[in-house]
Amino acid sequence: MALIEFLHSKARALVVFLFSEIALGLFFLSTIVSCAVFDWPYYGLIFGIILMVAAIPFHWNGKKWKMGYVVSFLLNSVGSGLSVSTLYLDKDVSVIPFELLVAALPAAGVLLLVYLMLQIFHKTKSVTVTVACFLNAALTVGLLVMWIMHGYQYYSFAFFSSLISFFYLCVYGITVGHEERSLLRDISFGGFGSFIILTVVVVFILSEGELLEGLDMSSGSGGKKRKKK
Numbered sequence: 001m002a003l004i005e006f007l008h009s010k011a012r013a014l015v016v017f018l019f020s021e022i023a024l025g026l027f028f029l030s031t032i033v034s035c036a037v038f039d040w041p042y043y044g045l046i047f048g049i050i051l052m053v054a055a056i057p058f059h060w061n062g063k064k065w066k067m068g069y070v071v072s073f074l075l076n077s078v079g080s081g082l083s084v085s086t087l088y089l090d091k092d093v094s095v096i097p098f099e100l101l102v103a104a105l106p107a108a109g110v111l112l113l114v115y116l117m118l119q120i121f122h123k124t125k126s127v128t129v130t131v132a133c134f135l136n137a138a139l140t141v142g143l144l145v146m147w148i149m150h151g152y153q154y155y156s157f158a159f160f161s162s163l164i165s166f167f168y169l170c171v172y173g174i175t176v177g178h179e180e181r182s183l184l185r186d187i188s189f190g191g192f193g194s195f196i197i198l199t200v201v202v203v204f205i206l207s208e209g210e211l212l213e214g215l216d217m218s219s220g221s222g223g224k225k226r227k228k229k
Contacts, residue, residue, distance in 0.1 A: 013176045017115035019187045020168035023077045024104050030081025032097050041089035048082035051075040052195050059188050069184035076191030083199040103154045107161035110136055129173040136166050167193040
């Protein structure tokens with residue numbers, strides 16, 4: 001009985017937690033690499049969309065081949081970083097890896113905290129996930145305000161990371177304790193959701209640039225802008 005409870009609740013929470021942390025890690029790495037490699041900002045957005053489209057058939061065939069969901073998740077996680085890199089490149093920002101890594105920690109911390117709470121209080125999953133979603137939403141709004149006010153790249157990347165964590169909090173909610181659902185399928189959907197919302201935000205900022213001139217992407221007095229060619 002205890003084993004069944006573990007597999008249906010605690011083990012599923014562990015898998016979601018591990019995949020969510022991997023998603024943040026891939027998001028961080030793909031952003032850094034894209035900013036270092038691409039010399040035209042929109043390469044990131046274009047290749048990110050290509051990866052998302054490529055993920056669709058893998059997700060679609062996940063029922064027959066479970067690894068298809070994993071491939072779909074990986075493609076969307078990398079694609080998220082590619083899309084966000086477009087914003088940093090367009091704003092001529094010299095991305096500082098350590099600063100972005102630190103910026104992703106609040107989102108990673110929220111996901112870890114929820115995982116631990118689900119392990120200890122797995123019978124109150126709904127309350128735990130609901131409260132976490134509200135806290136994560138408050139964190140996201142706060143980071144957006146700080147980004148607008150101060151313009152540090154720390155706040156921008158932390159904001160994007162918190163959007164990713166929100167979708168995996170939703171995955172916690174819909175899959176933990178529901179053994180009838182496909183765990184990997186829900187995780188794959190989380191990857192699609194993360195990519196879409198991040199890309200929408202990036203496109204909105206780029207298209208409404210004149211209205212959002214105060215949204216500075218620089219890293220503050222210590223950051224150096226890229227030199228325009």
